[in-house]
Amino acid sequence: MADDKSKRDFRDRDRVSADEDYEVEHFANKLGLTVQQVRELIRQHGNDRKTLEREAHKLRGD
Secondary structure, three states: OOOOOOOOOOOOOOEOOOOOHHHHHHHHHHHOOOHHHHHHHHHHHOOEHHHHHHHHHHHHOO
C-alpha cells in the first residue's frame, strides 16, 4: 500500500521504511551510500534513523 502524501504526520520520521523505495533512495543519497548498502544496514541494524546514520558513518569511515 502506498503512503498517502496528503497525511503530513511525522510520527515515523525516526524510522526509515525499507518498503518505500523513495525513503531508501533519499537516505542513500543523503549519506553517500548505495541503495543496496542502505538495505543491508536496515537488515542488520533495524530501521531506526539515528542508528542507521551512525552505522553509515562507520561504513564510510567517517
